[in-house]
Amino acid sequence: MVEGELLIRNGVVYDPINGVNGEKKDISIRDGKVVEEVTNPKVIDAEGRVVMPGGVDIHSHIAGGKVNAGRLFRPEDGRKGRETKTKVCRAQSGYSVPNTFATGYRYAKMGYTFVMEAAMPPLAARHTHEEMVDIPILDNAAMPLIDNNWMTMEYVKSGDTDLLAAYIAWMIKATKGYGVKVVNPGGTEAWAWAKNCDINDAVPYFDVTPAEIVKGLAEATEKFEMPHSIHVHGNMLGHPGNFETTLATYDLVKGIKPYRNRPTMHATHTQFHSYGGTSWRDFESKAGAIADYVNKNEHLSIDLGSIILGDTTTMTADGPMEYSLYQITGRKWTNHDVELETGSGITPFLYSGKSPVNTIQWAIGQELALLVKDPWKLALTTDHPNAGPFIGYPIIISMLMSKRRRDESAEDMHKVIFDRAEYSSIDREYDLNEIAIITRGMAAKTLGLHEHGKGHLGVGADGDVAIYDISPEERDAGKIQKAFLNTKYTIKGGEVVVKDGEVVATPAGRTIFVTPECDDKLTEEMMVKLKDKFDHYYSVTFNNYPVQDAYLPNPYEIKAPWRS
Amino acid sequence: MVEITDVVCSLCGCVCDDIVVEVEDNKVTKVKKGACSVGKSKLMGHGRIESPAIRDNGTLKNCSYDDAIKKAAEILAAARRPLLYGWSSTVCEADKVGVELAEEIGAVIDNTASVCHGPSVLAIQDVGLPSCTLGQVKNRADLVIYWGANPAAAHANHMKRYSYISKGYWTEEGKKNKKLVVVDVRRTATAKMADVFLQIEQGKDYLVFSALRAMLLGYEDVVPEEVGGISKKDLLETVRMMKEAKFGMIFFGMGATHTRGRHNNVVNAIQTTRAAHTHTKFSIMPMRGHYNVAGINQVCTWETGFPFAVDLSRGYAWYNPGETSSTDLLVRRECDAALFIATDPGAHFPGESIRHLSKIPVIQIDPFPNPTTEFADVVIPCAISGVEAEGNVYRMDNIPIRLRKLVDTEYMADEEIMKGILEEVRAIKEKEGE
Numbered sequence: 002m003v004e005g006e007l008l009i010r011n012g013v014v015y016d017p018i019n020g021v022n023g024e025k026k027d028i029s030i031r032d033g034k035v036v037e038e039v040t041n042p043k044v045i046d047a048e049g050r051v052v053m054p055g056g057v058d059i060h061s062h063i064a065g066g067k068v069n070a071g072r073l074f075r076p077e078d079g080r081k082g083r084e085t086k087t088k089v090c091r092a093q094s095g096y097s098v099p100n101t102f103a104t105g106y107r108y109a110k111m112g113y114t115f116v117m118e119a120a121m122p123p124l125a126a127r128h129t130h131e132e133m134v135d136i137p138i139l140d141n142a143a144m145p146l147i148d149n150n151w152m153t154m155e156y157v158k159s160g161d162t163d164l165l166a167a168y169i170a171w172m173i174k175a176t177k178g179y180g181v182k183v184v185n186p187g188g189t190e191a192w193a194w195a196k197n198c199d200i201n202d203a204v205p206y207f208d209v210t211p212a213e214i215v216k217g218l219a220e221a222t223e224k225f226e227m228p229h230s231i232h233v234h235g236n237m238l239g240h241p242g243n244f245e246t247t248l249a250t251y252d253l254v255k256g257i258k259p260y261r262n263r264p265t266m267h268a269t270h271t272q273f274h275s276y277g278g279t280s281w282r283d284f285e286s287k288a289g290a291i292a293d294y295v296n297k298n299e300h301l302s303i304d305l306g307s308i309i310l311g312d313t314t315t316m317t318a319d320g321p322m323e324y325s326l327y328q329i330t331g332r333k334w335t336n337h338d339v340e341l342e343t344g345s346g347i348t349p350f351l352y353s354g355k356s357p358v359n360t361i362q363w364a365i366g367q368e369l370a371l372l373v374k375d376p377w378k379l380a381l382t383t384d385h386p387n388a389g390p391f392i393g394y395p396i397i398i399s400m401l402m403s404k405r406r407r408d409e410s411a412e413d414m415h416k417v418i419f420d421r422a423e424y425s426s427i428d429r430e431y432d433l434n435e436i437a438i439i440t441r442g443m444a445a446k447t448l449g450l451h452e453h454g455k456g457h458l459g460v461g462a463d464g465d466v467a468i469y470d471i472s473p474e475e476r477d478a479g480k481i482q483k484a485f486l487n488t489k490y491t492i493k494g495g496e497v498v499v500k501d502g503e504v505v506a507t508p509a510g511r512t513i514f515v516t517p518e519c520d521d522k523l524t525e526e527m528m529v530k531l532k533d534k535f536d537h538y539y540s541v542t543f544n545n546y547p548v549q550d551a552y553l554p555n556p557y558e559i560k561a562p563w564r565s
Numbered sequence: 566m567v568e569i570t571d572v573v574c575s576l577c578g579c580v581c582d583d584i585v586v587e588v589e590d591n592k593v594t595k596v597k598k599g600a601c602s603v604g605k606s607k608l609m610g611h612g613r614i615e616s617p618a619i620r621d622n623g624t625l626k627n628c629s630y631d632d633a634i635k636k637a638a639e640i641l642a643a644a645r646r647p648l649l650y651g652w653s654s655t656v657c658e659a660d661k662v663g664v665e666l667a668e669e670i671g672a673v674i675d676n677t678a679s680v681c682h683g684p685s686v687l688a689i690q691d692v693g694l695p696s697c698t699l700g701q702v703k704n705r706a707d708l709v710i711y712w713g714a715n716p717a718a719a720h721a722n723h724m725k726r727y728s729y730i731s732k733g734y735w736t737e738e739g740k741k742n743k744k745l746v747v748v749d750v751r752r753t754a755t756a757k758m759a760d761v762f763l764q765i766e767q768g769k770d771y772l773v774f775s776a777l778r779a780m781l782l783g784y785e786d787v788v789p790e791e792v793g794g795i796s797k798k799d800l801l802e803t804v805r806m807m808k809e810a811k812f813g814m815i816f817f818g819m820g821a822t823h824t825r826g827r828h829n830n831v832v833n834a835i836q837t838t839r840a841a842h843t844h845t846k847f848s849i850m851p852m853r854g855h856y857n858v859a860g861i862n863q864v865c866t867w868e869t870g871f872p873f874a875v876d877l878s879r880g881y882a883w884y885n886p887g888e889t890s891s892t893d894l895l896v897r898r899e900c901d902a903a904l905f906i907a908t909d910p911g912a913h914f915p916g917e918s919i920r921h922l923s924k925i926p927v928i929q930i931d932p933f934p935n936p937t938t939e940f941a942d943v944v945i946p947c948a949i950s951g952v953e954a955e956g957n958v959y960r961m962d963n964i965p966i967r968l969r970k971l972v973d974t975e976y977m978a979d980e981e982i983m984k985g986i987l988e989e990v991r992a993i994k995e996k997e998g999e
């Protein structure tokens with residue numbers, strides 16, 4: 002936030018949360034916030050250019066243990082993105098696993114001002130926060146993994162939803178996290194014994210099923226006025242035929258009432274969960290079946306996890322999935338299981354348009370966006386860096402906006418794209434308003450951040466603005482892609498941080514965290530069980546576990562009261 | 566007297582965090598529980614560098630912090646090929662300023678992994694690292710293998726807190742539920758506790774890993790009757806134990822990284838782990854030495870993209886161990902100034918490197934006098950992290966833990982000293998720019 006006034010004049014504004022669809026309109030900012038009008042502002046002339054609120058990424062892996070393990074074991078990736086330090090910018094490295102500074106600069110250049118780190122191992126939460134502090138410009142938050150957790154599984158088994166709620170409240174507070182993240186529920190605990198689980202399998206030793214874990218966590222989350230629902234990476238990610246598990250997962254939370262008008266489940270990187278076939282041989286797109294479900298139901302939101310062709314570094318708390326991937330490629334593989342809580346795996350991967358499987362994956366990500374009718378139900382992601390690095394977003398935007406570009410790309414891909422995917426038969430083209438929805442409006446609303454100034458330009462919103470150097474009439478896919486990669490201006494909290502595609506200022510971002518407020522008595526009862534875990538099983542003491550305030554130099558707290 | 570609990574030890578990579586101490590008159594007077602004897606000695610404190618000092622005509626002369634910091638900044642700002650080395654026995658907050666300073670002056674920033682688990686890093690960059698947190702080992706491991714590591718002497722609490730002797734969820738009876746295999750060239754204190762001790766011939770680690778790996782992958786017919794001093798029968802027995810374990814864990818130390826084969830030994834160790842993983846759960850972890858050597862690798866990686874031996878002279882990070890690692894730079898007599906923080910190259914670097922160091926200006930930041938002090942030109946004493954200063958560190962399994970401050974001090978913390986140097990360097994450069 003900077004003091005002073007700024008006026009963005011004559012831009013064509015797309016602010017879908019406020020129903021502004023391509024109107025020529027001025028945006029006034031004072032002391033970092035959008036206001037009705039300003040009196041003596043610095044003026045930016047956006048004449049005829051596309052103006053949107055700062056981008057909001059709902060799911061990206063940008064900070065923490067596995068991201069850094071990815072950097073550490075891929076010096077060859079580090080070499081790819083080298084840029085020399087400037088008067089303003091620190092030295093940059095990396096393509097699929099950029100260093101923290103490059104992460105902030107490159108997102109800002111695309112007009113993004115908020116990114117959600119999608120998976121924080123609670124025991125290593127301090128690490129995630131240390132890196133987030135080192136990511137310039139962006140506001141961010143992180144979701145702790147609470148699903149393969151022993152406390153969670155024990156409470157799910159005993160059916161004590163209130164105590165489970167007390168536990169997740171403690172955990173979100175202890176990690177300075179944002180909400181409940183689920184990754185291969187039960188499967189990652191099973192992976193500690195080199196096993197895996199499907200949705201209705203019993204987790205070894207814990208005698209609960211992934212289905213019960215997901216349901217329990219959704220019910221516990223909705224005990225609070227949580228800004229965001231549970232955020233789910235379901236079982237069987239990346240396996241042919243997994244769409245049935247995916248649909249079954251969606252159905253689990255159908256009857257649960259959210260605290261406000263938002264979904265009860267956000268299902269992430271849906272591309273990886275929309276697979277048909279029985280093996281890689283007859284692998285096919287089931288984007289249609291998934292989109293159909295999303296179209297018919299209101300309790301669910303998704304993000305894409307769309308593929309970017311080329312080399313990347315895959316990483317997830319889904320340890321068994323990464324092991325499967327490593328077995329396919331034979332490339333290097335890192336694994337890091339975390340006591341009582343979660344795990345992770347990392348392996349490099351090349352998405353090739355010559356591969357039939359990768360071609361279908363490419364098709365699925367975009368098919369989902371094109372077949373889900375209501376853009377408010379989906380967000381653009383690449384599950385960075387899993388389906389490809391975030392700097393590929395403009396490629397996906399240009400594909401969604403241009404049928405011609407999709408046809409051209411299909412010609413370059415494996416011919417399977419015409420047989421085992423709907424890709425080439427879909428005519429829909431996104432307009433800029435829909436792009437604004439899937440790159441900021443939807444994510445902000447689904448995360449509940451629109452109530453805290455993100456993802457829109459209404460009075461009181463954060464002065465986060467992206468000005469793209471195209472006219473609203475532009476139809477050339479190449480020019481669209483170029484414009485979305487490097488803004489004319491990115492403004493963060495009223496300060497110009499990017500000008501003509503160059504980073505010109507690097508203010509520190511804020512860490513946004515949620516404080517669920519739980520009844521003392523419940524917390525006290527839960528604490529007995531929790532302390533036993535620390536006394537006997539954790540390798541860190543109870544008092545050394547919670548993330549100290551020192552790790553959040555620029556905190557922003559959202560309170561989540563208990564629902565009476 | 567005040568009792569402080571949950572004290573975090575700033576000695577070795579175990580980073581024990583359940584220590585209880587007593588503090589009286591701003592001094593740690595008693596370590597009541599949790600620490601090993603070496604950790605205890607660090608917490609209780611011993612001889613310190615008393616004052617900042619600058620060498621003048623061969624003798625260190627006491628000076629103020631300001632003067633020492635200014636002098637250090639002058640040396641670094643004037644240098645064409647400065648080296649900033651150490652960083653493993655201080656906190657991440659100081660390390661971060663170190664990377665920023667390296668960028669500012671186009672230095673090489675390197676850390677003690679360079680002469681320690683550097684080979685392990687190279688191996689990880691080749692094949693990855695299937696690993697886990699230490700609590701996983703505590704709760705699940707029924708087979709623990711120490712290879713070229715002697716925790717009984719070097720990581721005194723390791724077995725008790727995290728591995729062979731610890732009790733956990735599936736290992737309620739501690740070592741009764743576990744088997745211990747030790748591989749070493751001599752019968753160490755750890756080896757004496759082992760169920761199976763494989764006393765291999767010096768430099769034959771690679772061969773023995775290869776034999777185990779072949780057997781794990783079903784090629785026992787290619788393994789000769791004896792490998793590296795171990796009979797095929799004993800190797801087969803070890804492989805049987807590995808296959809039958811529910812959760813196997815290999816910890817390896819300098820015995821594997823600093824013998825013939827170097828990083829190739831670690832590549833083979835990791836591949837052996839992967840071979841075992843085709844039968845059961847198996848993981849592997851380097852026994853990191855200093856309490857925050859894992860941490861400087863982390864910081865250096867997220868800030869520059871690379872874990873050690875990072876050359877920033879081009880304005881971006883250039884990583885090429887062998888070229889950009891400290892001892893190689895010094896042996897080539899490339900550096901014209903060096904800053905050492907939280908380390909003692911005087912005791913650990915090869916003679917040829919030290920000879921070059923004696924010819925160039927050297928800055929030392931450390932709480933304690935050591936051989937490096939003998940030739941340092943600027944000596945800046947600092948607070949002891951974990952006793953007099955707080956901050957973040959990473960345990961050997963990369964779990965971040967915050968060191969506590971137990972007593973007040975007049976010594977500056979590493980982070981403050983580094984910030985002071987950075988500010989002074991910037992002031993000098995700005996002046997030059999004018």
